[in-house]
Amino acid sequence: MRIGYARVSTDDQNLDLQNDALREAGCERIFQDKVSSAKGDRPGLDRTFEELRQGDVLVVWRLDRLGRSLKELIAQAEMLAERQIGLRSITEAIDTTTSGGKLVFHIFAALAEFERNLIRERTKASLEAARSRGRKGGRRKALTKDKRRHVANLYRSRQHSIKEICDLMGVSRATVYTYVAEFANSIDGEADNEK
Structure with a gap:
């Protein structure tokens, strides 16, 4: 049918x-x-x-x-x-x-795979070139290390809401959680060293 x-x-x-x-x-x-x-x-x-x-x-x-x-x-x-x-x-x-129709679709699939491989190779080459020039991948942090640590400390103090921290530091909610996670081990480690 x-x-x-x-x-x-x-x-x-x-x-x-x-x-x-x-x-x-x-x-x-x-x-x-x-x-x-x-x-x-x-x-x-x-x-x-x-x-x-x-x-x-x-x-x-x-x-x-x-x-x-x-x-x-x-x-x-x-x-x-x-x-x-x-x-x-x-x-x-x-x-x-039909066999001709199958062939056309296989050609489409091969071209799509070829394009994916080209993109992957170009991305890898660009990252390697950037690393050789001393650059790390990813976007730059919105705040300095001290300010990121301050965000994490504000969050842990529980004296401010997430929205207040976001407004105060000019970052998004997701960024706050990222910075909290970034300093979770280091702050715990500093606390352990002080004991």
Whole structure:
């Protein structure tokens, strides 16, 4: 059975073009969403995946209707392949039930992996170059070591609320907790040495 999935990003957009193309492609059932792909919840897509059975073909008007990124599309295509379900995109003329369609998807997957490796290698090379110049990774601390210790001491004194400490020192709540953790061992160690 061919099952279609259509999606538009906003309520203002119309699904007619996609629905007509999906019906013309032989889809017996069509599920749809009117939601941006950036949002996690796509109930129509969830229902589509629940409905699909071994031997079925998921048909979409265009691949970007199905996934947010190439990585997500590849993951979905692999999941469909494991369930022995085909994937067909009308606009891109890709059909994973054919050997040519499978080849195209494998090329996409290889290119995505190649891009991930390039990014990883460039990042590693940049970090090594920075270290050789004496730089450590990560962002610079917002406060000096003495001020960070002061934040930790203010927190431990329990005389001020987190919000008061944040306002006083000009840092976020998460930064306060980071500084408290940073000086947890050193302050405890100093206290032990004083005894």
